[in-house]
Amino acid sequence: MGRVVTLALRVVLAVGIAGSLVVQVVLVPLAARDLSGAGAEVLRLRPALLVLAVLGVLTVQVTMVCTWRLATMARRGTVFSRAAFRWIDVVVGAIATASLLCFVLGALLAPGEAVAPGVVLLVGGLGVLAAGVALVVLVMRALLVRAVDRDAEATALQTELDAVI
Numbered sequence: 575m576g577r578v579v580t581l582a583l584r585v586v587l588a589v590g591i592a593g594s595l596v597v598q599v600v601l602v603p604l605a606a607r608d609l610s611g612a613g614a615e616v617l618r619l620r621p622a623l624l625v626l627a628v629l630g631v632l633t634v635q636v637t638m639v640c641t642w643r644l645a646t647m648a649r650r651g652t653v654f655s656r657a658a659f660r661w662i663d664v665v666v667g668a669i670a671t672a673s674l675l676c677f678v679l680g681a682l683l684a685p686g687e688a689v690a691p692g693v694v695l696l697v698g699g700l701g702v703l704a705a706g707v708a709l710v711v712l713v714m715r716a717l718l719v720r721a722v723d724r725d726a727e728a729t730a731l732q733t734e735l736d737a738v739i
Contacts, residue, residue: 666715676701
């Protein structure tokens with residue numbers, strides 16, 4: 575990966591991490607305050623909604639930190655190693671957790687009349703989309719496994735060839 579691409583990705587990730595911290599520290603407490611004036615149905619859900627918001631932002635932060643680390647490995651040329659699998663596994667777990675959080679949010683919002691059914695359907699669709707992204711990352715991980723295996727095989731063959739020559 576080129577230096578410019580790595581730098582651009584790091585800038586985007588740094589802005590994303592900073593923005594997500596603002597969401598957690600500033601916007602979630604403001605939303606909590608705004609929800610205090612809502613109806614009884616929403617007040618009942620307020621603690622759960624706030625926890626889900628913080629956890630949802632946390633899953634995004636974890637994904638961004640792991641992406642930063644993988645970009646560093648790609649820049650150094652070490653991404654085709656078993657060490658990259660740990661970071662990818664964490665990304666898959668974070669995305670799967672985000673999907674699960676969406677489904678939990680939809681389940682919390684579904685009963686009653688506080689939220690339109692279309693909103694619940696959109697939240698469920700977002701959960702399905704996140705699950706799909708987790709599956710795509712799993713497929714990419716499988717491709718990386720094959721690439722690492724092929725690289726190890728090529729290195730072994732090169733060593734044998736060097737010994738023969």
